[in-house]
Amino acid sequence: MKRLLILASLIGAAPALADEGMWTYNNFPAAKVKEKYGFEPSQAWLDKVRLSSAKFGGGCSASFVSPNGLVMTNHHCARGCIQQLSTAQKDLIANGFYAQTQAQELQCPALEVSQLVEITDVTAQFNTATKGLTGKQYADTLRAEMAKLEKACATSDDIRCNVVTLYQGGRYNLYKYNRFQDVRLVFAPEHASAAFGGDPDNFEFPRYDLDVTFVRVYGKDGKPAKIDNYFKWSAQGAKEGELTFIPGHPGRTSRGLTVAQLEYLRDVSLPKTLFRQSEFRGMTTEFQNRGPEQKRISSNQLLMVENSLKANKGKLEQLSDKNFFAQKVAAEQELRQKVNADPKLKAKYGAAWDEIARAQNAYRDIREEFEAMEGSGISGQLFAFARTLVRAAEELPKPDSERLRGFNDASLTALKTQLASKAPLYPELEIANLTFSLTKMREELGPDHPFVKKVLGKESPRALATRLVKGSKLADPKVREALFTGGKKAIDASTDAMIRLAALVDPDARAIRKKYEEEVEAVIRKNSELVAQARFDLYGTDLYPDATGTLRLSYGSVKGYMEDGKKVEPFTTMGATFDRHTGEDPFALPKSWLAAQKDLTASTPMNFVTTNDIIGGNSGSPIISKDAEIVGLVFDGNRQSLGGEYGYDETANRAIGVHSEALVESLKKIYKADRILEELRPGSTPTVKSAPGR
Structure with missing residues (x-):
């Protein structure tokens, strides 16, 4: 409606x-x-x-x-x-x-279960650290500053700390949690x-x-x-x-995104997501029809995809409403007109919207490869474990400030808890999910894409998924613990099929991630901060993020x-x-x-x-x-x-x-x-x- x-x-x-x-x-x-x-x-x-x-x-x-x-x-x-x-x-x-x-x-x-026990405004520290920086320097400095603050805050395994970005980067808060x-x-x-x-x-x-x-x-x-x-x-x-x-x-x-960002969601992201989720729902429904045990082990998956599919339909309908979107366009034009009417504000903020639009266009150009290599191109819990273990072996020897987010010292306790999980994995469902993602990856990139050839070789998605799941012991938390504590030496020596796949694709995934972080994410973060500051200057700070x-x-x-x-x-x-x-x-x-x-x-x-x-x-x-x-x-x-x-x-x-x-x-x-x-x-x-x- x-x-x-x-x-x-x-x-x-x-x-x-x-x-x-x-x-x-x-x-x-x-x-x-x-x-x-x-x-x-x-x-x-x-x-x-x-x-x-x-x-x-x-x-x-x-x-x-x-x-x-x-x-x-x-x-x-x-x-x-x-x-x-x-x-x-x-x-x-x-x-x-x-x-x-x-x-x-x-x-x-x-x-x-976690409890928020303390909130600290750390905006000044970030503004000082990133002042005048753009691109790679900005992204690296922001990541390092987050890691430093979170590490100093997390004084025990029972504490988790996260830097929270508010107002698209206009404010930064440090949240401290008790962990149960x-x-x-x-x-x-x-x-x-x-x-x-x-x-x-x-x-x-x-x-x-x-x-x-x-x-x-x-x-x-x-x-x-x-x-x-x-x-x-x-x-x-x-x-x-x-x-x-x-x-x-x-x-x-x-609600605080620019028109260019909303256009990307309306025209690219949400339609693509809906198509994929609709097919995934069909695959899961077919899996459920195989028998009562298959229905039991996949019921949670079906519930989640149906919920997400319905929610995303509502989002797309809202963005497709011409009257609603016209209001978004008018609101942005009003804000930009006020900025451009003041020479000081124009010099400080005037280019921010165009820079965000440029970054969104850059993302359109790499979206398919980013999704295939770093996103959901290869899915399943076993592969997620494998990628985490392969990356932990690479990241943990580095200085804390240079690691990928999620592998910092402040995140290690949560990472170890995830790897130690005794939750059961179901090989038949893992094969079905991995087959689906590999099939979609080949559809998106095409069979002649170098990454598709690297992953599939001469195997079909189902044959590869079956070999990988049957050839992996990562369902055992003791195996995961041994690989984690053994570090790079253990990973390099491992013959686990899923570990070998994660190691094979990691260079490609890291390369596309680096391109995204420096050419898309850093640009959007930096200029979103400027848009937020323009709103604060013109409308005050009595706003919710x-x-x-x-x-x-x-x-x-x-x-x-x-x-x-x-x-x-x-x-x-x-x-x-x-x-x-x-x-x-x-x-x-x-x-x-x-x-x-x-x-x-x-x-x-x-x-x-x-x-x-x-x-x-x-x-x-x-x-x-x-x-x-x-x-x-x-x-x-x-x-x-x-x-x-x-x-x-x-x-x-x-x-x-x-x-x-x-x-x-x-x-x-x-x-x-x-x-x-x-x-x-x-x-x-x-x-x-x-x-x-x-």
Whole structure:
């Protein structure tokens, strides 16, 4: 559904009273919240919310909900862990899981939960270090400065530090995290209730999902971590019109990009991505049809590609809307006219937009080779391990400041944790995924391209993929550890088929990466800084930056919206969930729900919507009240919000969450999970024998 968006963010000015923005904690518009909602968050309130929030794995959000390390997130965020803990005989995705006792909590093979404990503005250091530099000098100096700051900050294995680029380079912050690397599964419902409605309902509302999972973080002593800051549970949950806040980790927005960058996304990147994802979905669906075990091991992959495909369709639709794009063009022209009208501003910033456009054109020329050699041209978890090991052997002997990002001293603990993962790998799925990527690489570059000939030789993609997977032992974490500790000598001596492929293609990949970093990335970074500074000079600094996968805070309220001339009410109920049940996937409720139907209070709010500004990555974010209490759990946005990467429309963009009362009702009456309820609401449950584990 297309619509004309009149957005303050398009012209670079601060939003008036719209619920717009994914705000950093050191620049939150507390006064604006007070002006609209009558509540002004204090610094102490902001600090508590920040410390009670968590990053879940590599791309989701979560929250601490008890002093004993209990963490709440979405089921779809924890699916990786749940699937890795499953077997053909014990499918936790299909049947759910509940640990009746602490001893029954299962350790996730490859999961980290982190807590943002400190934010430091380091913009001055970067501006000083890179002043007057361009191209390779700028890129090398920026990388070295990031490595230096992160290394000085990460004082132990339990600390991770990242330099965060804000406002396209207009500001730099250093984020310091506590890392929890022992994460154990406590509760997960069945997939049928967590993802009720499946892909047809994805990004839609009304919804009826119980998309929740609870895990627990442990300390190095093997005991549940003691958490000083956590969210308490609301007594009643969210009401219509109530002020709500969403702390979380929105992945990426592109509201501050130039027209040239948006044109590239619209004309090249998104169409190419959609074609590839559509084919990948088809391949995965065919793989699922091979049998029940193939369906089990690839279910997470299918869910992810379907979600991404639908999201990217929404993004392309937004950028293809002529009215919307015209506003983007007009906003940029207005800003450039103001810059060019002032001789000093023109001399400082005037060429930045043209330089970014030039860099985008340069990227168009190398995109296919960059994607094939350094991007997704060769995919699969085994190859990812191989490339990491080959590059670690090359990078670690270098001075820290000269290494590729990801191999710096500050990143080594996370790198070792990744390589030590005990998560299972499935050879048949690895072969299918690798075959697909090699086939697409040959299609993109052509069979006569030197890189294609180097990789494939005289083999077909499937024959090569099969030989590589069968000829690799990298699924064994002990093998990976030996290669990592053995360094270049071990890598050079290895006969592992996947290691040999990674070593073969690494010179080509490094060369195209170097070209990209110096001729594209460095130019865009440098000139994006100038565009950001021009906005600051003309409009002030009371702006929110684009999302970067780091912790942000949005504000809004529980509110319905109009769709196709009809009002969409802000709540659904648990009783109406059964009305949607058909008995056929994806609208088939699990037996546990059907058995408990007569015990449930039908009027209990199930899912609801708010005006909070969110994007992908906010999945698993808590929805909290002004009292910093849990009133819901974000799991999606409506389809109108899919264009939210490029702008926000308060009339229709909505965050979708599970209501806190639906969570309590389900835990109590469907799953008999009294141990969890007692942690969420101490003293609220009688001491009774728990239901059998699932």
